[in-house]
Each structure stands twice: as structure tokens, then as C-alpha cells.
Amino acid sequence: MLEGSGHLPHARDPVKVNLLLRDFVSPPPRPSRWVRGKSRRKRALYVSSPIGLGHAQRDAAIADELRRLHPELEIDWLAQHPVTAVLEKRGERIHPASHFLANESAHIESESAEHDLHCFQAIRRMDEILLSNFMVFHDVVRDDQYDLWIGDEAWELDYYLHENPEQKRAAYAWLTDFVGWLPMGDGGEHEAYLTADYNAEMIEHIARFPRVRDRAIFVGNPDDVVSDSFGPDLPLIRDWTEEHFAFAGYVTGFDPRELGDRERLRAELGYREGEQVCIVTVGGSGVGGDLLRRVIASFPEAKELVPALRMVVVAGPRIDPASLPTHDGLEVRTYVHELYRHLAACDLAVVQGGLTTSMELTANRRPFLYFPLRHHFEQNFHVRHRLERYGSGRCMDFATASPSVIANAIAEEIGREVDYQPVETDGAARAAALIAELL
Amino acid sequence: MTTTVERGADTASEQTRARYPDQAGYVRRDGVNLYWEVYGSGDLTVFLMPTWSIIHSRHWKMQIPYLARHCRVLTFDGRGNGRSDRPAELDAYREEEFAADALAVLDATATERAVVVSLSRGAERSLLLAAQHPDRVEKLVFIAPAVPLPPVVSRHRAAQEFEEPRDEYVDWGKWNRHYWVENYEDFLEFFFSQCFTEPHSTKQREDAVGWGLETTAETLVATQLAPRLQDEGGVRDLLARVDCPVLVIHGSEDAIRPCASGARLAELAGG
16 A cells, blocks of 8 residues: 555656566565675765756866865766766766666757757656656665765756655765746746746655755855745745755866966967957757857858957757858867867857856856847746856847847957956865765 | 557657657557557566556556566557547447457567556456466556445446536536536546645646547547446456466555555455
8 A cells, every 4th residue: 555645656656666566576686795884985876967068067076076085985977978978088987877867968959949948847848757767776776885875956866765765775965056946937827836836845845854865055155046936835945045055156167277377278279369269159958059050140240340250169069060051260160178268268158048158157257148048947047147146148038139139249248358256166175075074 | 460660659749758669569459450569678578558548558657667677568558549549439448358459469569478567447457368368467466456346436426427417517527428528628637636636746647638638538438338347246256267466556545446445456366
């Protein structure tokens, strides 16, 4: 008997039902080996969200700091493309079961339309993938002893651990850079009802099982949290977050000071003196093709307004550069090694509204235009709120930004001196220190 | 006759799956095309049976990817929904037909034996399959089984007046063929609100209503009027011919089939 469950428990309590089925159908073999507590190596399992590339950089930086505090610590990663691309380059150990993870990035791309991604609905419609990936996690930690699990926006982990608290068998640290699902204006009452319902469930989870998250870390500062409420009769997001999270400050994944002198960096990267360099990038996903095309269309006019303009368009791993139009003098590249160095060296960047790239630009004090994806509540509300606090970037609306509007904005912003609030450089160390206490 | 198709092409609204079938195809039995899918491989097969045709095999979406990592998984859309045909006559929806379909799918996929897992109305057809072909069924799992064991269901009275038009249709009064035909989507909304009594089940309800909209009220009326087991005696007769291990899973807050009737099935099955 499943107490409290309704008529379709396999859909509503799938972890429990799956495990019951597995045990009845073909029980997993009993492990032939057990390691005494005292003989165990200190190990952590890091689950990094694969939606966007940003998490990989910051999680790698946090992992480095953790190893500094616990040199004997072994870290395994349960991760998928494109996070694995970053981790493999660094020689991180990717757990072989990662191979079983269902791909979240491809799903998110499949949910997007022209510069449009209904992020909340896309994540809801990922329920089957999330559950499947939680079951992979379950099997890994059933067979392998870890002292600590770290989930950076690993939604499946956080949700199903709260739904099945008996599955928690290690210390668990949760990281996120936003709190609260928010409805888009045109979603009407129904979407507001749904986001409030999701928020309410999360709040109830934390209230009922405070022991599940041993650490909840907000990647940012209290002022970065939006002032909205979670929904009718629910608390204010800022109040609740301050009560339930520790704040690590922003985690850049690199130290801008290590980039050195900007003039030398420019020379090193092949940018000539007097050139006005504009980098156009949409990150690692395939969602940004429409923005790239629109910015490319603005190039001739922008070049007239800024004769020294050198525009470099980075297509990224999931957009075919041959599918993009060309102009004389315009560079289109598939991949740029250490893009963050180019972003640090440029005179202007044109980007989507994702947090990582826009905060990199903020930390490097570069002017930039950003275009939040339509219906992407995180980019439209949470990220925008944060950037406004730093006074960084110029928010553009894809719907109204014609090539001519973009060309004029490029001309106005390129090479401009900025007065952003400074971004801390110790975020990774602070996050790691908060996590290290659990080891 | 069996046809194998490229992995089941997505319907327009279907969300990304965590895993796609390794094989998929149709088997035609008595003029009705039945769509099946196989995932994974191995000596052991788990056969996820169709339930009431108000939903189709996607309702197993949370089980398939996990189970397929550990064994071979077979499922099919029951007649009346999904990619299978929707015959019009009610006799086409007798439980014996579903059981015979299941056997045809086992044959079409060269599945000698399987652990048969059913949900709700999938129970009777699974019992029939196990009773008639014990050599093909290794074990039986019943989730929220819908078999005529006490206590009576909350919609009992409405079910008796299923064909009578009413002045108004409220709550289980919506369990009525006239209401289904005229307000199909609202009936689905109501029914699945009763299926998912747990708070915060918006996504599960939406999924189920969406699957329900892939068939028609007329088809559901036919499934409802087709004869089924009427009493405990019928269940006992079938169980007497079943000799494999049985697992019953039932939620205490099940508002469609009382948990006690699942417990009774487990008891009769010797558990």
C-alpha cells in the first residue's frame, strides 16, 4: 500500500513505483564488496545542470576550491553534453553512468522557436527526462559510496529527494542562481497559477524536510534576488531566500585579474590597434540562430556608422556557420577557444540574456547589448534584475530591434566607458568553503 | 501480420522522450492495427499492458526509461487510443479482445514470456492472459487494479445510470455517456482530477487529459458498454487458473478504485 497516493501512483510517485517494480521483476544484484567507514576515501558526486554552458565553468571553479580545502577529496561528475566538453578538457573524472543520462539540452532546443523559449513550460515538459536522470543518479549512489552530493540546478535531484527523502544517503549541497518560477505576462491567470503551484510545492518541500538540503547556496548576493512574491498567499521571494540560503556572491569561473593587461590580451588574440571589436555570441545552445542572423543583417549599417568595426560572430557547437548569411569583412567562426578572453578584450559584445555570459562581461567591464529570449522568465526577470543592479548591459527587445536599431545601438555602445558595480572574485572560494564544512 | 516501423514518429504535441524505442511496429489482429514498442534487450521482458483507452501507452513514460536499462520492455497502445485503431462497435472492446491483442503483440515481438504489469482497467485483461496462457506470463503486477471486488466504487450509482440523460451533471454525475459526448474535455478534466488527488499534480493531469483528447467520447462510450467481469466470483475463477507470483500496488487515497479492493485481490491471489 502506498499511503497518501492516488489512482496513478506510477505517474505521481514514480521513484517508489519504479523501485517496487525493479525489486519484484529483477532485483539488483547485491554488492559483493563493502568498505568499512574508516577505510573509505573522501568522495563527492557533482551533478551540474546541462542547460546552458554557464554552470560547467562555475562548478569547475568551485570544485578546484573544494580540492584546495580538502586535497584528498575525489570528485566524480554525473554530467552530460555540453557540460562534459568543459569537464573533459580539464581532465575531470566523469562517472561512466553519465552515459545513461537523457539529454536535457536537446530537449530545451526542441522547445524553442524564433528567439523564443518558454523556459518554465520547457522544464515542465522535461519531467520524463528528469525522472529518468534521477533514476540514473539513484543507481549510482546505491552502488557507490559518496560523502557528499552537490547539485547545481540539478532539478531532478532536488525535487525527487524531497519527494522521496528516504533516498538521501549523503550530505547534500544545492546551488542555484535564481529562486522562484515567475509567470510571463501573456501566460495569463493559468500560468500564474501554475508557477505559484510549483513555488508552493518547493516551499512545502523545504519546510517539511529541512534535512534534505544540508546547504543551500545562492550564487549571488541578496540584492540579486527579485522582489516579487512566489504567488498569492506565498512569501516574498527575497525574504524567503534570505532565510533559507547562504550567499556565495557571484561565481565567475575565472579571475579577471588573471587575464592581465587588456592591450596585451588584444594583441595576443590578433586584434589590431584601432579596431573596434564586436563579438556576437549566443552560447552553446542551438537556440540563438535567429539572433545571429538579425545581428549579421545589421552589419553593413553598423560598419557605416563605425568604420573601424570588426565583427566576429561565434556560431557555437550547435549552429552550422554555413547556414548563416555573410558580408564582406564579417567573420563567422564555429568555435573560439577561450571565448571569455575574447569577451574580456572586445569593445562590445552582443549576447542573449543568459546569466553567465552577461555576468562575465559585467565582471570584465565591457559594454554589451543583450536580448532576453521571449518567454524565458529567468532571462527576462531574474537575470535582468541582476544586471540592472550592476548597471551593466543594454537590454534589447528582439521583437522591435530591426537591423537598423541594432546598428545604432552598436554605434552608441561600442568602446563606451562603463561604470558597473564591481563583481566579486571570491565567489567560488566562498561557495566551496560553505560546502567544505559538510565533509 | 506484423509490420515494423521506424521508431514511432512523434506526434506533433509529444514532448521529448527520455528514451525512444529500439523497435516499433504494428500487428494486425482481426482487422485492428495495434502499435507496439520494444525498448532495451535481455532475457527478461516486462510487458506494460494497456489500461482503459482513455489514455495510451505514454502513461508508462516514467517507467520505460528506467526499466529498459535493466531489462527488455514491451508496451503497446490498446485499441481505442494512441497509434492503434479505434473500432466503432462495442464488442471490439471486450476484455477478451484486449487479452488476445496482448498475445498477438507477444507473438509479433517474439516474446516468449514476460512479467505483465497492468494499471487499473488493465487488470482483467492481464488476468485473462495469465489464465489462458500461463506459459507466457512469468509474474503479474497490478497497480490500482480495477476488478469488481468490494467495496463499491464512489461512482457506483452514476455508473448504473450511465445511459440516462440528466438535467445536470455534477461531480460523478459526469460519468454519463451524454455528458461525455457533449463535454468530453470537461469530463476528462474531472476524471483526472479524481485520478490525481495528490496536491501539485498539474503536469500529470495535463498529460492525461492530453492523451484522453487523442481518442473520442464515442470510443470511450464503447469501451464502457463492453461487457466486463461483474463480481468477485468471476475474479476468483480467473485467479484459480493463475499460479505465478503476484504484486499489487495500491494508493490509500485512490478515489477511483478503493485501496481495499486491491488488498482483496492480493489476498485472493494468495498474498
